[in-house]
Amino acid sequence: MRLKIAVLAGDGIGPEVTKQATNILRAVAEMGGHEFTFVEGLIGGTAITETGSPLPTATLDAALECDAVLLGAVGDNKFNALPPDKRPEAGLLQIRQALGGFANLRPSIAYTALSASSPLRPEVTKDVDILFVRELLGGLYFGAPRWWDRNSNEAINTMRYTRDEVVRVARVAFELAGNRRQKVTSVDKANVLEVSQLWRATVTEVAKDYPSVTLEHQLVDSMAMHIMNIPRNFDVVLTENLFGDILSDEAGVITGSLGMLPSATIGGAVNLYEPVHGSAPDIAGTGKANPLGAILTAAMILRHSANLEQDAKAVEAAVNKVLDAGYRTADIARGQQPGQTPVSTQEMGKLVHQALAESIDRRQAMHAV
Numbered sequence: 001m002r003l004k005i006a007v008l009a010g011d012g013i014g015p016e017v018t019k020q021a022t023n024i025l026r027a028v029a030e031m032g033g034h035e036f037t038f039v040e041g042l043i044g045g046t047a048i049t050e051t052g053s054p055l056p057t058a059t060l061d062a063a064l065e066c067d068a069v070l071l072g073a074v075g076d077n078k079f080n081a082l083p084p085d086k087r088p089e090a091g092l093l094q095i096r097q098a099l100g101g102f103a104n105l106r107p108s109i110a111y112t113a114l115s116a117s118s119p120l121r122p123e124v125t126k127d128v129d130i131l132f133v134r135e136l137l138g139g140l141y142f143g144a145p146r147w148w149d150r151n152s153n154e155a156i157n158t159m160r161y162t163r164d165e166v167v168r169v170a171r172v173a174f175e176l177a178g179n180r181r182q183k184v185t186s187v188d189k190a191n192v193l194e195v196s197q198l199w200r201a202t203v204t205e206v207a208k209d210y211p212s213v214t215l216e217h218q219l220v221d222s223m224a225m226h227i228m229n230i231p232r233n234f235d236v237v238l239t240e241n242l243f244g245d246i247l248s249d250e251a252g253v254i255t256g257s258l259g260m261l262p263s264a265t266i267g268g269a270v271n272l273y274e275p276v277h278g279s280a281p282d283i284a285g286t287g288k289a290n291p292l293g294a295i296l297t298a299a300m301i302l303r304h305s306a307n308l309e310q311d312a313k314a315v316e317a318a319v320n321k322v323l324d325a326g327y328r329t330a331d332i333a334r335g336q337q338p339g340q341t342p343v344s345t346q347e348m349g350k351l352v353h354q355a356l357a358e359s360i361d362r363r364q365a366m367h368a369v
């Protein structure tokens with residue numbers, strides 16, 4: 001199997017966690033006899049500093065020639081005074097748009113070993129496995145007009161969706177639900193927003209093509225509460241761009257930390273893979289960043305861009321094994337429980353690598369018998 005991956009490490013903890021994710025991909029390639037090549041590119045604040053642009057043309061050109069893009073995170077407080085279209089985050093929105101992926105898959109899984117890391121009670125988080133399908137190219141982040149008129153002290157952003165944009169992402173959600181627990185919860189604010197009324201009517205129409213999947217609608221405000229109260233009730237959660245951004249971060253509480261959450265964006269010319277978290281400037285350079293979200297993102301590359309399902313599962317199992325053995329980065333080391341060992345970003349990456357190597361050795365030994 002050959003795979004060319006653009007690695008855009010970005011800012012803050014982006015390079016720290018991305019390094020651990022690429023180490024895992026290299027290990028999978030080596031152990032499975034695959035040829036993975038990595039092409040590095042600048043994005044975000046580091047790209048602004050070096051080139052003046054948050055998404056240099058060279059980065060975009062290289063990304064478009066790859067089979068997958070792995071992005072760390074962007075964002076640097078030193079650019080906070082810049083207007084949104086000049087900030088590091090603009091580079092991320094631009095590359096999302098250019099790659100064309102519209103369905104951002106964000107799994108949120110409650111790991112048994114981490115039940116004490118979540119502030120939620122273990123009986124609430126037990127067996128939770130939610131898949132957010134977040135529309136990624138529409139809504140407030142991309143709608144025009146958008147401006148801030150400093151003279152009149154007025155600003156505007158536009159939430160806009162077309163029926164076709166809703167249909168295509170809804171189809172992804174229903175298809176995925178068909179292979180899971182057959183339920184889609186569509187989130188909107190149809191009691192107030194016309195865009196949400198279009199969203200709800202369109203999703204209801206698409207649902208008719210998937211009679212085995214149950215559709216429910218939830219308003220986003222009460223949904224924010226239900227996710228914390230009864231997360232087990234949800235299977236696939238379908239949202240527009242902003243609502244999905246917020247609710248999927250909230251779901252980090254179920255898992256124990258934002259640092260545990262991976263994502264894959266599909267449907268475009270090249271799939272884009274990013275952990276859900278940002279550049280975390282508060283812990284950048286301290287060795288405290290949890291690399292597991294990025295490593296689980298690498299597993300999603302194996303699944304969605306390389307068709308290596310068995311290897312994706314092996315990476316996920318290796319993460320589980322390391323958590324079961326009690327190893328914890330600071331964000332998931334709630335209250336220093338007995339049997340836990342604190343580890344750095346790099347140590348966590350190495351432990352997953354070791355667990356993966358052991359499981360692949362066992363698999364190969366079984367095949368050899």
Ligand SMILES: NC(=O)C1=CN([C@@H]2O[C@H](COP(=O)(O)OP(=O)(O)OC[C@H]3O[C@@H](n4cnc5c(N)ncnc54)[C@H](O)[C@@H]3O)[C@@H](O)[C@H]2O)C=CC1
Nearest residue numbers: 073074075076258259277278279280281282283289290331
């Ligand atoms: N995809 C991206 O590149 C994203 C970029 N951002 C940018 O990141 C910057 C910081 O934004 P925040 O709101 O602070 O969000 P953030 O996700 O960077 O951090 C929120 C909190 O979670 C913690 N955290 C995040 N990832 C972690 C990890 N892997 N391990 C341990 N702890 C982790 C941070 O230390 C912080 O306390 C901003 O410039 C923002 O625009 C924010 C979200 C997504």
Ligand SMILES: CC(C)CC(=O)C(=O)O
Nearest residue numbers: 089092093245276277278
């Ligand atoms: C442009 C971003 C910083 C948006 C974001 O927070 C995300 O996609 O998770």
Ligand SMILES: [Mg+2]
Nearest residue numbers: 245246249276
């Ligand atoms: Mg976000």
